[in-house]
Amino acid sequence: MSAVKAVPDRAGRFGRFGGRYVPETLIPALDELEAAWRAAHRDPAFQRRWMAILRDYVGRPTPLTRAERLSQELGFPVLLKREDLNHTGAHKINNTIGQVLLAQRMGKRRIIAETGAGQHGVATATAAALFGLKAEVYMGAEDVRRQALNVYRMRLLGATVHTVTSGTQTLKDATNEAIRDWVANVRDTFYVIGSVVGPHPYPMMVRAFQSVIGREARSQVLRAIGRLPTHVVAAVGGGSNGMGIFYPFRNDPVALIGVEAAGEGLESGRHAASIARGQVGVLHGAMSYLLQDDDGQIHPAHSISAGLDYPGVGPEHAYYHETGRAEYHAVTDDEALEAFYRLTRTEGILPALESAHALAWVLRQAPDLRERQAVVLVNLSGRGDKDVEAVLAREAQGGEADR
């Protein structure tokens, strides 16, 4: 495997992907953000402060767990990077702590964010509470209804939740609304984007904040087994947990596997597999693969996992796909549920439905992986407690009730 070219370039391009497709009003703010980020990134004091918070508050480094019984059943080692053990229950907080710290450094007192299921919103509200800042979170009306508990968690943390009733009333519309807010309040507001999406420098910055996952995992695997894994597997919606674990392995002879949500099946039209089924286009400030129709209107996405329910994907994943550096596959809602049950029963770990997608690919590929004597590292990006209600509701409809 050849080394990956250093991306993005100065224009924020990952090959033909990425860039800055935003109203002219925001261009100076993105320049300001990029300059502030580059300075912070080089500043040892900033890095030390961020790492100290990750250690003392978030609980990093997160462990690497060998899934003993699952490994035995499958016939090859499966190693889990336990992002579910972070404070707030998922990897999202690595990024929100970093961005809110940057906001503070830039003197921006007002924090805004978009959220789908609410995980990024909770992580942003948490970071804002930690620094005594005010967070306002945009969330689609449909998601507010489905994720009432997360809405309440954000409010408990002192955040204001704005219900978005435009368009499909989900994550993409919440993101539109957050961008509109930023356009209107750009001088005093910091927009905390939750994934490796959006205009440059966000994909690069979020990657940097999430790469802590892959850096830890890489040295933990080397320490545990004395060699690199053969495969690194992560679920991909926008793609922040995936890029976070992939990036430090990019120049290693390791297969990087991104797993998209195939929802009710790639042929059903109800899925969130932007790379498998989308076409190149621009949404939320970056060029990437999108679910869209022949005119270029964005299609709503579908996945049982709210965190993957997004019609686009981060531009660097699009680049990894196009250059062949990573492979992208898709698993269905049913396969993800199967993996959710299986890990819970064999390891006593309730994975987030997002993370269950990564596991589901491993289960599906098990015969082949066994044959290749694979060592598989899976990013267990979050815990599944948040999904228990959705799984229960699904059981009530039949399906898995008697398991």
Place this chain on the structure above:
Amino acid sequence: MMARREPTGAERIAAAFAAARKAGRAALIPFVTAGVPTLEALPDLLGAVAQAGADLIEVGLPFSDPLADGPVLQRAATWALERGTRVDAVFAALRTVAPHLPPLVLLTYVNLVLRRGMTEFVQAAQEAGISGLIVPDLPWAESDSLRQVAKRGGLALIPLVAPTSTDRHLKDIAGAKGFVYGVSVTGVTGPRQAVDPGVAHLVARVRAEVALPVAVGFGIASPAQARAVGAIADGVIVGSALMSRILDHPDSAVSEARHFVAELRRAVEA
């Protein structure tokens, strides 16, 4: 004698601004979302807007995720898309009426342009009688290739200038065609209570660097505001205020539009 060639879109736009200036007033540029209340009504609607005194007309090609637009134009885009408004059908509707109308400037988001392909999109727009393009999520720094393609098709790609824009941006757009779209507020489209006091400064900054006319939009809601902006700028763009009248009175959209645009026209003449 040489055959007289058709004027390019950029030339038609320049002529429209020049005519208004000669009459001692700002050019009036109403905005209409294609497909509201119906696509069938578009020719009549544009005809009424022209007759009532528009010097140019901005036509919005609806997009599912219009992140530069406020609630009214979001609602208009959703309305149009829910009723099945397709890009080809909008171009077809415009083609029949464009020759009888003032210059048309098409506003759309960049994904619709890319989906069809820049060259094909520009060609289709040009064949539909469009004179210029406004792409609010394509900042000037990303617009090189579309600018080249538009130029070959004789279309002006209209640069936007916001209150936050740097002097560097003003220098970068000096070679643009058509007019400069001055964004009057730091924000999205939609009616405001008052004209932002920064408009005069914005217009002055643009004029110091760019030889093109400056039209100001975003937030101009009333004839009084149109008059105030018209006293400062070379053009006045009114979108949400017109579209909210059309959305609220879909059955009498044509007469609503005619009356409101006529009022705006009287205001910029005063």
